[in-house]
Ligand SMILES: Cc1cc2nc3c(=O)[nH]c(=O)nc-3n(C[C@H](O)[C@H](O)[C@H](O)COP(=O)(O)OP(=O)(O)OC[C@H]3O[C@@H](n4cnc5c(N)ncnc54)[C@H](O)[C@@H]3O)c2cc1C
């Protein structure tokens with residue numbers, strides 16, 4: 047039986063208390079929201095926090111407020127079910143309803159939160175395994191011992207000498223960003239609020255991520271994500287296409303998020319194309335955006351924009367499916383996403 | 395009664411020490427259970443090991459199968475990824491709570507009649523996910539049934555009998571079907 051290791055469980059009543067515990071205890075303390083990422087990882091001994099800080103007692107952290115006109119604010123503890131079934135999200139941020147609604151299973155979406163989804167650990171076939179399995183292959187750079195990740199952050203064990211098993215000569219970890227909502231929120235231009243022991247700040251969702259499988263979040267350890275701020279929807283059309291083996295349960299091995307604003311005559315005024323599941327962070331596809339902007343969404347334009355993501359999509363062989371298949375599917379999925387938007391009326 | 399984190403020692407003000415047992419109160423199938431557990435115990439472990447409610451099945455333990463599904467406030471959740479201390483004061487329904495006064499729930503009756511259970515290992519989770527769906531949607535389409543059950547794996551039936559059992563139950567519960 048895979049049991050949870052021992053830990054101390056704290057339920058502070060407000061964010062400042064939670065930040066203070068994180069600041070005092072450092073990496074030995076971790077946040078738990080829905081627990082759907084952290085508990086499996088603790089059972090597999092990828093994380094061994096001494097203290098867990100539950101966010102459930104903090105009031106209003108799950109509130110969804112605002113409107114499509116003024117912009118919508120999602121509390122970090124809102125569940126993925128609450129986000130994907132919210133009427134404003136469905137009507138005016140359709141791509142987000144799709145992305146959040148495509149995470150794992152309906153049951154897991156009742157538990158998993160949007161904040162936890164944005165902070166989701168990066169994934170790799172050599173890392174998301176039990177303690178015994180990882181021990182048998184001699185560990186890997188991201189978790190170079192049986193002691194779990196908080197210890198690792200503490201002592202900068204990325205210089206441990208334990209190699210990456212996917213790219214053995216590499217000096218970094220290539221574990222894959224596998225959050226469905228992050229690429230979509232970046233495409234929609236969303237921001238998020240972080241509260242830490244030194245104060246609060248608002249950054250773009252894009253700036254939350256580093257292109258690094260181990261240190262994938264740019265935020266300080268004691269900073270807690272409290273809300274996600276969607277800009278006014280302003281007639282933007284959006285969609286999300288997700289590649290995975292089964293249409294339920296599975297993480298994305300490719301996620302294509304697109305948000306477009308078109309003028310009345312159909313000219314694309316503004317385009318965002320963001321790919322997830324192809325590297326350690328979501329990637330904005332600048333060339334595709336340039337090709338789309340200023341033109342109408344004709345078949346030729348869609349084809350050209352789609353082909354342009356073939357080169358920048360550079361997955362590694364550390365998730366499900368063959369990596370060349372995943373690379374080939376990037377243009378295919380972008381084409382399907384753009385074709386869907388081309389035939390869709392604008393959602394204001 | 396909500397857990398406030400009030401149990402603690404000088405060392406862990408406002409929290410629960412790792413090996414310390416704490417008395418928690420759970421509302422399961424309309425009854426009140428008091429049980430002393432360490433904080434790292436999942437609801438699945440508490441149900442099966444401490445309360446002898448072994449109808450909730452133990453599968454992958456990491457969120458990948460759905461056989462441990464229970465309802466919290468009428469919503470399906472996974473008991474293998476929920477701590478006992480996290481859900482005090484909330485309404486928990488397990489498979490043992492589905493029959494009422496010795497009478498099977500219509501969804502259980504339909505599963506039997508259509509042989510929607512073979513080995514039976516996924517069945518408690520399937521029944522609870524189906525019940526949650528029917529409580530919310532009296533007349534679900536086939537796609538809605540598939541979606542609602544897409545977090546519960548079955549390795550035996552091929553799913554069709556299960557989907558048919560949900561449809562049969564919906565029609566029996568008086569819904570007008572398309
Ligand atoms: C079988 C299975 C399939 C899955 N499939 C998918 C999938 O297809 N797509 C997908 O995106 N995810 C998937 N997941 C992962 C996970 O369920 C979701 O990402 C979920 O949204 C995580 O949210 P949570 O609240 O449960 O996070 P938790 O497990 O509570 O936390 C996740 C991480 O975020 C940190 N954290 C949580 N909240 C905050 C906060 N407010 N501030 C700072 N840090 C925070 C935690 O410390 C932890 O490191 C899957 C999980 C399982 C078990």
Ligand code: SF4
Nearest residue numbers: 170186210211219220
């Ligand atoms: S990419 Fe390399 S270092 Fe990172 S988790 Fe996989 S094997 Fe480990």
Ligand code: FES
Nearest residue numbers: 453454455460474
């Ligand atoms: S035991 Fe498999 S999901 Fe809980």
Ligand code: FES
Nearest residue numbers: 512513548549550
């Ligand atoms: S009946 Fe055997 S797993 Fe479903």
